[in-house]
Amino acid sequence: MTDLLTPRRMVELEIDGQPVRVLEGSTILDACRQLGIDTPTLCFGETLEPANVCRVCVVELEGARVLAPACSRPVEAGMKVRTDSERVRLSRRLVLELLGSSVDLSTTPVAPGYLERYDADPERFGPPAPPDPGRDRAVAGRHRQPDGLTAATVAQPAKLDNELYVRDYSKCILCYKCVDACGEQWQNTFAIHVAGRGFDARISTEYDTALPESACVYCGNCIAVCPTGALMFRSEFDLREAGSWREDEQTVTQTICPYCGVGCTLELHVQDNTIVKVTSPDDHDVTRGNLCVKGRFGFQHVQARER
Numbered sequence: 001m002t003d004l005l006t007p008r009r010m011v012e013l014e015i016d017g018q019p020v021r022v023l024e025g026s027t028i029l030d031a032c033r034q035l036g037i038d039t040p041t042l043c044f045g046e047t048l049e050p051a052n053v054c055r056v057c058v059v060e061l062e063g064a065r066v067l068a069p070a071c072s073r074p075v076e077a078g079m080k081v082r083t084d085s086e087r088v089r090l091s092r093r094l095v096l097e098l099l100g101s102s103v104d105l106s107t108t109p110v111a112p113g114y115l116e117r118y119d120a121d122p123e124r125f126g127p128p129a130p131p132d133p134g135r136d137r138a139v140a141g142r143h144r145q146p147d148g149l150t151a152a153t154v155a156q157p158a159k160l161d162n163e164l165y166v167r168d169y170s171k172c173i174l175c176y177k178c179v180d181a182c183g184e185q186w187q188n189t190f191a192i193h194v195a196g197r198g199f200d201a202r203i204s205t206e207y208d209t210a211l212p213e214s215a216c217v218y219c220g221n222c223i224a225v226c227p228t229g230a231l232m233f234r235s236e237f238d239l240r241e242a243g244s245w246r247e248d249e250q251t252v253t254q255t256i257c258p259y260c261g262v263g264c265t266l267e268l269h270v271q272d273n274t275i276v277k278v279t280s281p282d283d284h285d286v287t288r289g290n291l292c293v294k295g296r297f298g299f300q301h302v303q304a305r306e307r
Contacts, residue, residue, distance in 0.1 A: 013079040028059055028070040028081055037083055040092065040114050042099075043175035044071040045225050046282045047289050048185055051176045055095050056114070059083045067091055089118055096120040104171045107229030107240075158237065161211050164218050164297050166237040171230040172203055178222035178231060179203065186290055191216040203230075220296035224279060224289050233277040246271060254281075259294040262286060266295060275299045 008024045015028075015035055022031045027050075032039045043054035050072035058067035062080035067088065070081075082088065096114055100122030105111040114120070158168035174194070182192050191214050195204035205214040223231040232240075239245040250271045257264040264287045267279045278296055282289040 011075050011077050013075050013077065013081065015081045016083055022075055024075075026075050028068070028073050028075055028079075029057060031075055031081075032059075032070060032083060039070050039083060040110070040117075041071060042108075042110070042173060042227050043177060045177050045180075048177055048180045048225065051180065054099075054173065054175055056092050058088060058091050060085045060088050093118040093120045097122045097124055099173055101125040103173055103228070104168075105228065107171060107232070108227060110227070159211070160234075162218075162234075164234055164293075165220060165223055166232050166234055167211070168230050168232065168237075169202065171228045173228055173230075174201060174203070175227060177225040177227065181221045181225045181290075182216075186288075187217070187219055187221055189215055189217050189219070192222065218293040218297065219291060220293070221290045223296075224291075235276050239271075239276065250276065257291070257295040259292075259298065264291055264295050266291070268299070274303055 010021045011024050011026070012019065012021050013031060014020070015031055015037060018035055020031050020035050022034060029039055029041070029044070039059070040056045041054070042056050043051045044057065050069070052069050052072050055069065057070040059070045059073075060082040061068050061073075062082075070083070092114075096111075096118055097120045099105065100111070100115065100120065101124075105115075115122075156170050158166050158170075160166055176194065179193055181187060183190050190206075191211075192203055192205055194201055195208070196202055205211060205216070220233075223233065226232075236245060250269050253268045253270065255266050255268060257266050265280055265284045267281060268275050269277045269279065278291070278299055280287040280289050280291050280295070
């Protein structure tokens with residue numbers, strides 16, 4: 001725990017030849033952003049502690065043997081950092097290619113830009129494993145496919161077991177952000193966690209029970225932090241399936257949640273005069289991006305036009 005009464009010093013370092021001064025305890029990612037250097041991230045969340053699993057933010061440190069994750073590595077005085085060296089670009093390209101060859105990145109907003117930026121070609125690792133939608137991921141992870149990929153990466157049907165949100169684990173990159181948001185960092189519900197090991201690793205409810213029978217309280221905070229669309233509002237999923245999701249035409253209006261006196265800020269995403277999903281800003285001092293089931297999903301009464 002940080003002692004708020006102890007003053008923090010400024011630390012001077014160099015990033016890509018540019019000097020920068022940041023507060024002691026800041027990360028390399030913080031320093032990069034201060035300089036306006038765009039550093040790719042997937043598993044990093046503004047409201048969560050770094051998980052260090054995606055490895056797309058790695059940078060090269062002068063004198064260091066291995067690349068360091070910018071999202072969690074604290075700055076040090078005199079540190080010299082390279083964010084776009086050939087070694088860094090190669091590492092990021094390989095990570096993106098491996099991810100793109102094993103999971104569906106079609107609803108990952110930053111993926112197209114990252115793939116183009118690092119000239120990543122997931123097809124280098126061969127075609128995707130053949131679909132096997134009837135096989136559960138927990139079982140599939142134990143079996144090898146002929147092309148060397150595991151069936152854990154095989155396309156699988158989205159789980160439609162409730163009316164509020166959808167789980168599509170064919171898009172999951174195991175970034176752990178949903179687990180952290182559901183666990184001790186925010187909700188403390190612990191409805192989901194990482195089950196299995198190695199190729200069998202997957203996000204799962206306790207004892208792999210159906211979501212409506214699990215400990216889930218439907219706060220939707222896992223959806224808010226998911227970077228790939230593996231967790232998605234049912235309303236958004238249905239519109240995407242119908243080919244009617246038009247995010248570029250949507251308007252976002254901020255308002256205060258009417259259900260209680262806490263004062264959570266809501267962002268209403270509206271398409272065709274209809275609320276299609278609700279989010280909350282990460283930098284709001286009340287919510288920090290989090291909401292309860294009423295704030296996140298309780299907007300249907302606004303659209304009950306027959307009344």
